Amino acid sequence: MRFRVIVTPEAQTGIKEAFAYIQAASPLNAAHWLQALYREIDTLERFPERCGYARERAYLDEDLRQLLFKSHRIVFSVNKSEKRVYVLYVRHASRLAVGEPVGNDGDDE
Numbered sequence: 001m002r003f004r005v006i007v008t009p010e011a012q013t014g015i016k017e018a019f020a021y022i023q024a025a026s027p028l029n030a031a032h033w034l035q036a037l038y039r040e041i042d043t044l045e046r047f048p049e050r051c052g053y054a055r056e057r058a059y060l061d062e063d064l065r066q067l068l069f070k071s072h073r074i075v076f077s078v079n080k081s082e083k084r085v086y087v088l089y090v091r092h093a094s095r096l097a098v099g100e101p102v103g104n105d106g107d108d109e
Contacts, residue, residue, distance in 0.1 A: 001083065002045050002046060002083070003044065003045050003046070003048055003078070003083050003084055003085045004045075004082075004083060004084045004085070005041060005042065005044050005045055005084075005085045005087065006084060006085065006086050006087065007041065007087045008086060008087060008088055010088060010089060011074075011087045011088055011089055011090050014089055014090035014091055015034070015037065015090045018033075018072060018090065018092065019033070019034050033070070036069070036070075037069055037072070037074075037090070040067060040069045040074065041067075041074060041087060043067075044067065044074075044076060044085045044087070045085070048065065048076065048078045048085045049065070049078060051065040051066060051067045051076075052065065052066060053065055053066070054066035054073065054075045054097070055097035056075055056089075056097045056098045058097075059097060059098070059101075060098065062077060063077060063078075064076070064077055064088070065077070065078065068093070071092055071093055071094075072090055072091060072092055072093060073089075073090070073091050073092075073093050074087060074089075074090055075087075075088050075089040075090070075091065075098070076088055
């Protein structure tokens with residue numbers, strides 16, 4: 001079964017921001033990164049549920065999965081009845097998950 005992959009505007013924004021950051025240091029690497037990212041997103045057409053659950057799942061009331069790509073996470077949801085995959089976020093792996101509370105510094109006393 002093939003799924004239709006839809007990249008949301010919020011995910012597009014994350015992609016553009018990451019591309020601009022990489023491009024500032026290396027325009028050629030940025031172009032390669034972008035092409036490879038979209039090839040990776042395209043793999044979600046087949047067997048998107050092969051991917052593990054995203055950290056966001058613990059903070060949001062959604063069944064979210066993630067596909068790791070280099071230093072980024074592609075966070076998406078799968079709608080089986082519509083045969084669609086919605087790419088919701090593309091975020092650097094070191095960033096907090098969407099909905100994750102900001103950690104404290106241990107000074108709770």
